[in-house]
Amino acid sequence: MSTASHRIVVLPGDGIGPEVTAAAVAVLEAVSAHFGLALAFEEHAIGGAAIDAGGEALPAATLAACQAADAVLLGAVGGPKWSDPKARVRPEQGLLALRRGLGLYANLRPVKPHPAALGASPIKPHLLAGVDLVVVRELTGGIYFGDKTRSADAASDLCSYSVAEIERVVRSAARLARARRGRLVSVDKANVLETSRLWRETTSRLMAEEFPDVALEHQLVDSMAMHLIARPRDYDVIVTENMFGDILTDEASMLAGSLGLLPSASLGDGRNGVYEPIHGSAPDIAGRGIANPYAAILSAAMLLRHSLGLAEAADLVEGAVAQALDRGVLTAELAGDGRAAGTLEATAAVVAAIV
């Protein structure tokens, strides 16, 4: 395995962000020792913490460090302290600017429920056996980034997509589908939106031209919101635009029983990427040592796989988390009436399975 030095920027962010990124770094250190890697970590500010420190949600130094890095590990941003709707600058803007600044247009959110978490899922267990899907969400376009207007009595947000923006994210999703079970579902609202009609036409054409071996199906977003929980086993890779992806991935997280188990990778054309749990900053439990670190640790596994090309190390981390769950090391939201493990105990269980 490679011993070249890898530069990883860590952005702890707000709330439980610092606790869960610390856990992920501890696991990466263990992996590094195990394989004799040279990982260099560098911490920078983002979100509310950065606003408090210098007034900007994404300081220029942070963006520059991320641009120069091999990969970025992020905690979470935001919290009530910075949520005044009239605030000039909000933590979330830091996250959006980072995604956009690094050109990370494809956000991968895998959902593969672990048996230990089925009790915590609102979905009937027999529907969850064998679920293994990935949502690929477009991350740098759509209504998130379109022009906005505001007057005393009205407001607007523009949703726009170009053919090129659609093509590149669909291509990422189709490549992933080809390496998995060969099935891609594209989600839109083509019966109402012009952007969705362009999305559908572009996807159909591109898939026919470049991925004739991958089965393509189109779904309307409202139907998808039903099918996702009614027959989740039917899905392999799902690709969709930014806003629909935001909603559907949070919905899909319920299949896994807890947001605390779900990692994500945000990728662009290069190898660099941002890896973050899909949960938020959870200010209500911040600083209490009880946050679930598994999503951040699994995000670190995605970092090893996608940005560093260390598939074996990624497998080791994913296997270690599965072992910890198998052994019943469950944080509060998963433990039910059983004994709950804290952040450090859960992290230690993963590290123990690695060294």
Added chain:
Amino acid sequence: MSTASHRIVVLPGDGIGPEVTAAAVAVLEAVSAHFGLALAFEEHAIGGAAIDAGGEALPAATLAACQAADAVLLGAVGGPKWSDPKARVRPEQGLLALRRGLGLYANLRPVKPHPAALGASPIKPHLLAGVDLVVVRELTGGIYFGDKTRSADAASDLCSYSVAEIERVVRSAARLARARRGRLVSVDKANVLETSRLWRETTSRLMAEEFPDVALEHQLVDSMAMHLIARPRDYDVIVTENMFGDILTDEASMLAGSLGLLPSASLGDGRNGVYEPIHGSAPDIAGRGIANPYAAILSAAMLLRHSLGLAEAADLVEGAVAQALDRGVLTAELAGDGRAAGTLEATAAVVAAIV
């Protein structure tokens, strides 16, 4: 009870639309006989059927008849026959033009799972006991109706809301909440969208001024997509903008086990309204006599309640559907391994419980 004549326009539409509206009309006839009402029915074309007949999804004669009516009962529109994304006119446009033409800005979608349908829900039964919520979806604004553009290599849809549009639908939802359990949750994406920030500010101000007795909570749409299935019992009335409402109501339908049980009412400032099942035209089962008529029948009950002011008649119809379900008269999607009832048998069971 009133014996004034009520003029009801019936718009069967496409697919299973004609079958389920016929069922709802049969039930209304039975109610009419029972209470000595004078209901006059008048059928008009909409959707694909109207396109086939005259090239327009909402013929002027249909809109005029609906405007002159006391209430409108609609089946469903659309189907693969008219789904070419490049078609000049699409069935859905008829529905959107009708909602807009009648000024029906508040779409009420109640979800109250019946015990007989719990087996068909993907959600664990213990989470569903006692669920009784209504989503109020804004129906004539937002990204559905904003300017659209399309060029060879890009497309756009504009989402806009005015303070007045937000106020009127929030007021409808708050009145409903006041008449129920006094709790309103407003759903937006205020951490990203300008329209959502206006939505949140307007809602907070209006509720403080006019509904201090109704408890208000704000939720982000992505979180709501989780909470809706993880703790559905916590909700009373949920109000949201058009696109989010489209997605969340289809998701919420899974609580009830089947789309085939869920009615809706679309209301404006007057008493007139459009009543339709939330399911679609289901072209795959059209004409086979197996469609579930309960959602259309429950929509007719909402028509009696909201447009005709006949609460007692509405209660009778709702009670009759509950009785049919209690007796195990279940259509195919609900029957599991048991015997499935057809559309006519289910309708007859409801009628039998009325006369």
